[in-house]
Amino acid sequence: MDPASHPFKLSQHLPNFRPFNTSEIEFVCISTDGSTCSPGDLFIALVTADGDGHNDVQLAIENGAAGILAERLLPIQYPLFLVEDTRTAFSELSQVIYAQTETDTELITIAITGSTAVAATSRLLAHMFETSDCSCQVISTPENSTPQEAFMYQAKSLQELSAASIQYAIVELSAEHLATRLFDTLSFDFLVVTSVENHSPEFDGTTQAYNNSYQRAFERLHQQGVAVLNFADPVTRFEFVPDNRAFLTIGPNDESDIWVQHLEHGRLGQSFIVHAGADSQEIFSPILGHQHVFNCLMSIAVGLLLHLPLRRLCESIRSYKSTPGQLQRVDRGQAFDVYIDRANTAKDLNRAVLALRQITEGKLILVYGPSSEHSKIERAEMGRVAERFTDVSIITENNAAYENPLEIAHDVLDGYLRSADAYIIPGRERAIVFGLTTAESGDTVLIAGKGDNTFDILGNETFYFDDTEIAAICIEEILNPVAKYGRDLFRFEDYADG
Template sequence: MKLYDLLRDVEYTVVREGNPEISDIIYDSRKVSPGTVFAALKGAAADGHKYACSAIDKGAAALVISDDLDFDIPDGVAVVKTDDTRLALALMSRAFFNYPERELKTVAITGTKGKTTTAAMIAEIFEQAGIKAGTIGTLGIVYGGNTYKTDNTTPESYEIQKAMRNMADAGVKAFVIEASSIGLKASRLAGMTFDAAVFTNFSNDHIGGVEHKDMAEYLYCKSLLFRQCRNAAANIDDPAWEKITADFKGDILTYGFSEGAKLRAKNDRLLSDNGFIGVHFETEGLKNLSPDVGVPGKFNAYNALAAISAVSFFDIPDKAILDGLKIAHVKGRVEPVKVPGNYSLLIDYAHNALSMENVLTTLRQYKPNRLITMFGAGGNRPKVRRYEMGETSGRLSDLSVITEDNSRFEDVMDIIADIKTGLHKTDGKYVVVPKRKEAIRYCMLNAQDGDIIVLAGKGHEDYQEIKGVKYHMDERELIAEIIEEEGL
């Protein structure tokens, strides 16, 4: 693609004439190759303008800059100047990948909590309706049964557009993205108009450092999403909803438990039956539904309402909504694993005391026969985390099963001894099974009817790190092996 075609949506001035053929867009000077255009981004830690000379040395055919350069530009290199190179990168990337959002149904979700779960619910509803879906968010780029890791919840604009193009070319028809406040602030979604935007909730987070200077900026950045959507839905029970959606020029589809919501929920209750744990509620107003949601915790009724609101802007059958909400889950987040027997087995990423407290407190509400927590702790990390995790599990679990995690360069028994220090501050019962697979086997073979068992710490990870080496280890595979080995 010619440089000026790439810049068709960008406001710029020409510093050095030239319209070379561009093979790719690069924003990391280390990845520049002949024929590429280098966008000099300015970030909190680095300024791409400092690497412009290096980019030229590596064969960059063109530069996109926002600041004047302090060196002479050699012949044959085109240079354009724009006010915001991050915005330019987003607009160039859309053009380079031929505007992939035009081939997809698009949904963006913003909010402090619930984005990942809501995205998973929306994607599953689309799938149940026969519409292939892909997502970008905390877990990475997910479509076609594969997950590709990313550095940020909302990656750089080039990575988003490339992923969307790959999705569209692979037959994906619906796209759901977690729109973080940082991503919106950095113009990573700039230029796109989403078919639907959803606001979940707003609370104190991401303040200070390189993120947001205060809550006002945090709220403002989230509100940016509602300048670039055709339809909008918002949680009416959150006081910030009107400020965050203030720039939307249309009717807001509100959801919540309040009487004023256009999609109202009522009669919510916890569900626990034959290994299934989740939440049930009914809706009225926009839709009259009675969904069972396969993710535990009453707060997931709000995530489900957000998902219903989002898909209501498309032609989605109610059956697909009900089926999708029942089976949707986030890999490694209180993820249910089907096992023989009348007990629940969950995999969760909780790997510190706070996340463990949140998960176990939620599961306690289901009044299990026993709440059993299997966990370890990471090596070469502060010991206080181990004490705190031991104390939290001892206080909230009926039984703690202590095992290995990513022991790294420490002896697993030393880590377990530190966990026991925290456990001994409580009267919680515990057993020690150092090998993780054997600890899972112990939990499964000793499970009783009505138990809830949480395998904590690994979540979506599919490896175990020991003495600097990462070995493949997926707890789902271990569970399947145990079922086969034990004839369960």
């Protein structure tokens, strides 16, 4: 963390602690990593899923820490301060360092959380604000960041947006972050819960802890704040209705405050009518899938709560052409359709496949693969979806990390009734090439699992990998083959044997 402009007295900002070896210290910054702790930092020993910070205390001392904030007594002759929960203390002190100013009351904060479509909804909502001449900024979690790094980034970003007189801040929150309690000092004016459909493979904990983390999101909502709930998701509808906060609902029928009437869909997009009270608007969107429709409703709900007219909000949706990683179309003039989607769970895969099944005249070809974080049960469920709703399914790797991609593929095959119907091509690039070179006029190819993520994890290394880029290169080669060393770069027979 960047050093503060002036030192802080610990007792003034964190009064409830038990001091040892001294009664007070001054610090210029806080640190949770002993190896990067700098002279004058207060080292906070966090206990997280990644490790116990108490084990790094000696390293922090050697690096010149001003003092140690811990949860248990340690055998050190050094300024030591004990608190009940260092995560909460870390959150409080971070807010001190990135102190909110009086202008914070003018920054309207909108938190978006859920098990799916968080990034897609935040981008759509940001587009609505921008086309309505409102200034806004999306605060996303940096890739591969720890929860404490994510919190510090969000706290600092909110302070910067406030200082810049930005009107709206859209903050993306995950169940993992909410569960750490590091975010307990953040508060929001509005909360959007996209869905709580499944225990995310990225969440390290029980299903109950997963659900509790979303319940904690309501505690971060201002007393006068309003939540937007997706009643198309049965879990949200029956288990996550707050009893001490106002809320607005969206859904597929008139039981919700804002609801949708589906009209028609095709290869070029879908049309639907949005009903909000006595008002209604018809919308055509080039983005496919029911999930996008509900993303639209949630964004419209926030806009209406901020007194933006329904007509203007719907005009914004009409001008929104694509969401990276959400049934994102790759079109280079080929005779078949190609879509990139982030779907990496059985439910998300089912949603994406069914959306494309309805508009596909020929074969539906699926390139997919679970990651090392998915359970064997989830992998088999994905296999069941692939076999049931697609014509050609190609299992490949997707962030296998330390696990053998073939073992992951074997778990996926457990979901098939006829495993011989599936292709297994461990190399993801080759799998994509095989799927695209198999496609004919009228077919649809869905490349699922990464979406707009541009990395692949093998062992302890992270490599650049972009599904969209690979697909575009392959399509260009199909349309304009260039002979290299006497043969084409991409040929069906190169990959027919897997």
